[in-house]
Amino acid sequence: MTFEQFVFYVFAAILVFAATMVITRRNPVHSALFLVLAFFSSACIWMLAEAEFLAIVLVLVYVGAVMVLFLFVVMMLDIDVETLRAGFISYLPVGLLVAAAMALEIFLVVGPDNFGLENYAAPAARAADYNNTAEIGNVLYTVYMYPFEIAAVILLVAIIAAVGLTMRKRPETKSQDPSQQVKVKKGPDRVQVVSMEAED
Amino acid sequence: MGALIGLWEWLGENLIIIQIMIKIVVIVAPLMLAVAYFTYAERKIIGYMQVRIGPNRVGPKGWLQPIADAVKLMFKEIVIPTKANKLLFLIAPLLTLGPALAAWAVFPFTEELVLADINAGLLYILAMTSVGVYGVIIAGWASNSKYAFLGALRSAAQIVSYEIAMGFALVGVLVAAGSLNLGDIVNAQRGEGGLFNWYWLPLLPLFVIYFISGVAETNRAPFDVAEGESEIVAGFHVDYSGMPFACFFLGEYANMILISALTALMFLGGWLSPFPASWVDGVFLLGDGIHWLFIKTAIFGFFFLWLRATFPRFRYDQIMRLGWKVFIPITIVWILVVGLAVVYQMPWWFD
Numbered sequence: 240m241t242f243e244q245f246v247f248y249v250f251a252a253i254l255v256f257a258a259t260m261v262i263t264r265r266n267p268v269h270s271a272l273f274l275v276l277a278f279f280s281s282a283c284i285w286m287l288a289e290a291e292f293l294a295i296v297l298v299l300v301y302v303g304a305v306m307v308l309f310l311f312v313v314m315m316l317d318i319d320v321e322t323l324r325a326g327f328i329s330y331l332p333v334g335l336l337v338a339a340a341m342a343l344e345i346f347l348v349v350g351p352d353n354f355g356l357e358n359y360a361a362p363a364a365r366a367a368d369y370n371n372t373a374e375i376g377n378v379l380y381t382v383y384m385y386p387f388e389i390a391a392v393i394l395l396v397a398i399i400a401a402v403g404l405t406m407r408k409r410p411e412t413k414s415q416d417p418s419q420q421v422k423v424k425k426g427p428d429r430v431q432v433v434s435m436e437a438e439d
Numbered sequence: 440m441g442a443l444i445g446l447w448e449w450l451g452e453n454l455i456i457i458q459i460m461i462k463i464v465v466i467v468a469p470l471m472l473a474v475a476y477f478t479y480a481e482r483k484i485i486g487y488m489q490v491r492i493g494p495n496r497v498g499p500k501g502w503l504q505p506i507a508d509a510v511k512l513m514f515k516e517i518v519i520p521t522k523a524n525k526l527l528f529l530i531a532p533l534l535t536l537g538p539a540l541a542a543w544a545v546f547p548f549t550e551e552l553v554l555a556d557i558n559a560g561l562l563y564i565l566a567m568t569s570v571g572v573y574g575v576i577i578a579g580w581a582s583n584s585k586y587a588f589l590g591a592l593r594s595a596a597q598i599v600s601y602e603i604a605m606g607f608a609l610v611g612v613l614v615a616a617g618s619l620n621l622g623d624i625v626n627a628q629r630g631e632g633g634l635f636n637w638y639w640l641p642l643l644p645l646f647v648i649y650f651i652s653g654v655a656e657t658n659r660a661p662f663d664v665a666e667g668e669s670e671i672v673a674g675f676h677v678d679y680s681g682m683p684f685a686c687f688f689l690g691e692y693a694n695m696i697l698i699s700a701l702t703a704l705m706f707l708g709g710w711l712s713p714f715p716a717s718w719v720d721g722v723f724l725l726g727d728g729i730h731w732l733f734i735k736t737a738i739f740g741f742f743f744l745w746l747r748a749t750f751p752r753f754r755y756d757q758i759m760r761l762g763w764k765v766f767i768p769i770t771i772v773w774i775l776v777v778g779l780a781v782v783y784q785m786p787w788w789f790d
Contacts, residue, residue: 268580272527272577275573291557291558291559292559292562295559295562295563295566296562296566298566298569298570299562299565299566299569302566302569302570303565303566303569303570303572303602304569304599304602307569307572307573307576307595307598307599308595308599310576310580310595311576311592311595311596314576314580314588314591314592315592370558371558371559372558372559372562372619415756417756417757417760418760418764420757421757
């Protein structure tokens with residue numbers, strides 16, 4: 240076993256362990272944190288596959304942004320652990336069946352029959368100065384220009400839809416309007432000098 | 440000396456891991472010393488700004504104060520709250536300190552002096568600084584205390600918001616330099632104009648936004664709502680004591696130094712001399728060198744302290760307004776401007 244294989248198996252083992260913990264831990268915060276660990280170890284495996292750009296972006300986007308917001312929501316949930324625990328045994332057989340079927344399907348599609356080394360030779364290792372970021376950029380903005388732009392527009396639509404859903408006005412709630420507040424002038428808006436007669 | 444160089448080369452060929460370890464120590468040890476004396480500088484500078492003297496009892500003029508603080512924190516008891524989640528409670532400080540130190544791995548101190556000269560250096564730094572937020576969130580949640588939890592929620596929302604503005608500001612830099620490698624970014628700022636060739640001039644709005652977002656990202660005043668001692672006692676680290684607390688402290692100050700150094704690197708030409716090369720060629724200390732990087736970093740470090748002594752704390756909704764409605768639109772517009780300038784090869788900087 241070469242050193243590279245050893246590193247791969249270490250990270251793969253951590254990844255499988257973390258993924259299992261995500262679905263078996265009762266506390267959703269623990270599950271979310273194990274999901275972070277799973278993302279991180281898969282980024283390390285991508286790094287081994289010489290996909291440095293994608294590995295760092297995975298950490299930046301999923302670990303650094305998506306999971307932070309996810310944790311943010313999960314931490315604020317008030318969850319009753321007992322009700323979560325209740326259905327576990329009764330759903331277990333169905334769950335195992337579905338999981339086994341999916342694993343079989345994945346194996347049939349991406350197994351060694353279709354993607355083995357005899358069908359696709361292992362790509363040659365690149366030199367240290369090979370710039371993977373520039374290569375991805377070149378392909379993304381030339382060959383895959385339209386799919387890339389369409390994906391961007393779909394995301395934009397999703398953002399606008401999410402904002403639109405939460406933008407309902409409720410007249411009975413009181414809130415501050417910062418854009419009004421920052422426009423306040425020192426003169427008549429904020430301070431008013433009142434002259435009063437002195438009392439005895 | 441010759442024997443030492445021979446040993447170093449032998450290490451590089453046979454035990455490269457030991458050589459890398461030595462390099463890491465050479466970066467981290469001075470960094471920790473800088474962090475210790477940054478806290479001293481903070482107390483002294485803010486003291487003078489508030490017409491006080493600051494620490495002056497331990498050692499000559501208080502010079503040994505940070506050492507005394509470190510010793511005190513090391514020998515303090517580590518208190519773990521009864522219903523806290525023990526493992527996460529102790530992991531959280533490490534998650535703050537770890538990324539703050541790991542980000543220095545790709546930092547170029549001079550042309551040759553860099554631990555890992557990778558192509559996507561800028562991206563790596565962004566990824567590492569974004570991982571640092573987990574320390575704060577996990578600390579707030581694991582403490583099982585409402586003040587800590589409020590601090591964690593505030594800080595998570597704030598850091599995620601300002602990261603976007605910060606990322607966009609850096610996109611402007613990489614469009615201008617045409618590279619993600621930090622060394623290449625500095626070299627792209629080299630030119631006959633000296634300091635007028637640096638990116639602070641063509642990218643002025645991004646420069647200002649990057650530094651302000653950096654202050655918000657490190658949870659420093661006036662953006663320190665995560666700690667807000669007058670509102671939520673001390674926020675996410677209210678339940679921490681001894682070494683775990685010291686880890687948060689070290690992480691925060693290491694991050695401040697990192698942001699200062701990155702601003703110097705990205706917008707003020709890093710180790711480049713502010714004078715045109717033809718004037719100072721061969722003049723001692725006026726040419727390019729690591730000392731310029733240290734001077735620039737120290738200036739931004741001073742800005743951090745100056746801001747803290749000057750401004751009152753922002754209100755929470757104003758922080759969000761500033762981040763989302765002011766900074767992000769400005770950065771997006773300026774990225775377009777920079778893109779056009781690069782495409783049409785605007786003279787002085789991009790030709």
